[in-house]
Amino acid sequence: MPDTAPIVIIGTGLAGYTLAREFRKLNKDAPVLMLTADDGHSYSKPMLSTGFAKAKTADQLSMADPGKMAEQLNIDVRTFATVTALDPDGHRLFIGEEAVAYSKLVLAWGADLIHLNIPGSGAGKVFAVNDLMDYRRIRDALHDKKKVAILGAGLIGCEFANDLLQGGYHVELIAPSDTALPGMLPKAAGDAVVKGLQAQGAVFHLGQVATAVEEAGDGVELTLDNGVKVQADIVLSAVGLRPRTTLAKHAGVQVNRGIVVDREMRTSAADIYALGDCAEVDGHVLLYVLPLMACAKALAKSLAGEPTKVSYGVMPVVVKTPACPVVVAPPPVGAEGEWRVEQSGDCDVRALFVNADGALEGFALTGSHVMEKQKLAQQLDPIHND
Numbered sequence: 001m002p003d004t005a006p007i008v009i010i011g012t013g014l015a016g017y018t019l020a021r022e023f024r025k026l027n028k029d030a031p032v033l034m035l036t037a038d039d040g041h042s043y044s045k046p047m048l049s050t051g052f053a054k055a056k057t058a059d060q061l062s063m064a065d066p067g068k069m070a071e072q073l074n075i076d077v078r079t080f081a082t083v084t085a086l087d088p089d090g091h092r093l094f095i096g097e098e099a100v101a102y103s104k105l106v107l108a109w110g111a112d113l114i115h116l117n118i119p120g121s122g123a124g125k126v127f128a129v130n131d132l133m134d135y136r137r138i139r140d141a142l143h144d145k146k147k148v149a150i151l152g153a154g155l156i157g158c159e160f161a162n163d164l165l166q167g168g169y170h171v172e173l174i175a176p177s178d179t180a181l182p183g184m185l186p187k188a189a190g191d192a193v194v195k196g197l198q199a200q201g202a203v204f205h206l207g208q209v210a211t212a213v214e215e216a217g218d219g220v221e222l223t224l225d226n227g228v229k230v231q232a233d234i235v236l237s238a239v240g241l242r243p244r245t246t247l248a249k250h251a252g253v254q255v256n257r258g259i260v261v262d263r264e265m266r267t268s269a270a271d272i273y274a275l276g277d278c279a280e281v282d283g284h285v286l287l288y289v290l291p292l293m294a295c296a297k298a299l300a301k302s303l304a305g306e307p308t309k310v311s312y313g314v315m316p317v318v319v320k321t322p323a324c325p326v327v328v329a330p331p332p333v334g335a336e337g338e339w340r341v342e343q344s345g346d347c348d349v350r351a352l353f354v355n356a357d358g359a360l361e362g363f364a365l366t367g368s369h370v371m372e373k374q375k376l377a378q379q380l381d382p383i384h385n386d
């Protein structure tokens with residue numbers, strides 16, 4: 001490895017750019033090279049599922065182009081530079097045939113969309129949104145159109161349903177679950193979200209999967225497994241994300257559900273770190289902004305010479321469905337206990353996850369109960385206590 005090799009960060013999402021910004025606060029001039037497979041614009045990904053309601057174009061959601069980021073942070077940014085392999089022993093990575101040396105390497109390359117591969121001639125009208133370029137594509141596809149079929153009723157499916165409804169679109173959601181946000185919320189709270197979105201005009205096909213997607217006129221027709229046909233201008237697939245692990249695994253870096261890192265974001269390979277949607281930090285795979293911010297701050301210090309462990313506090317997740325507001329602090333994986341649910345009206349649910357000793361381990365709040373977030377969060381133990 002040449003002495004002059006830069007710190008290389010792969011990924012210019014919130015994880016990559018936040019790390020670069022935090023690092024520059026501590027070290028003004030160590031060379032940093034950022035590589036990204038996309039156009040390198042800095043944007044807030046959570047805003048993508050609020051863009052139709054606010055009538056924002058992709059350009060309006062971009063906060064800075066890569067040139068501006070490079071100038072602001074005194075870094076190099078290479079766009080449309082897809083890393084194809086890692087060579088941890090040689091302290092190199094590859095962009096196709098080109099080798100790039102690093103002193104330290106940070107993997108901030110996010111998560112892959114899960115694709116369903118539904119058979120039929122309409123596959124070209126199935127979209128998914130996981131970055132600003134996807135958002136640009138779906139906005140273009142929806143120009144002058146009115147109807148969207150959404151596959152999946154998880155966080156992203158429900159947020160886009162709410163957003164598209166607010167933007168004036170007709171929305172039908174198709175999901176195999178029996179309620180919204182399954183796995184994240186107890187059923188009563190998921191049902192409150194379903195009712196809230198229905199009140200805004202959404203049509204739900206729960207307990208169903210799409211078995212075919214065929215072109216029909218300018219749009220598509222989906223066939224559900226109960227035989228029902230759903231017509232739409234386009235389909236938005238929102239069936240989930242999976243941390244990107246393939247290149248790391250091929251390079252012999254330990255992966256599990258995500259790229260395995262300790263609380264200093266160190267992978268199993270020397271001088272390689274990971275954070276954000278691709279990382280499994282101390283056993284936690286949390287595809288949200290607050291965890292990656294905490295990781296970026298800690299890793300910036302470590303890269304600047306002060307080894308620092310990340311400390312996760314209590315990090316409730318706000319689901320952006322104003323039709324039925326939701327805040328959830330899921331109980332720890334494997335926690336034993338029960339949901340105690342109180343409900344008033346269609347949309348107002350307070351669900352508390354309580355263990356055998358009566359201690360609060362998690363909560364899910366909808367409607368007017370979201371106001372209780374702070375009070376309840378104070379009663380939860382942080383993920384890390386030190």
Ligand SMILES: Cc1cc2nc3c(=O)[nH]c(=O)nc-3n(C[C@H](O)[C@H](O)[C@H](O)COP(=O)(O)OP(=O)(O)OC[C@H]3O[C@@H](n4cnc5c(N)ncnc54)[C@H](O)[C@@H]3O)c2cc1C
Nearest residue numbers: 011012013014015037038045083109110276277287288289
């Ligand atoms: C619609 C939507 C709404 C959301 N809303 C919220 C919310 O309200 N609150 C919240 O906390 N979280 C929310 N999230 C999740 C949150 O946005 C993500 O956890 C976070 O943005 C992930 O950032 P990241 O930098 O890890 O990954 P990404 O933003 O996905 O960045 C990955 C980067 O890596 C690059 N890359 C990938 N592979 C390669 C390669 N081989 N070579 C080079 N570059 C590569 C990509 O081009 C990109 O630059 C939302 C997510 C979505 C999709």
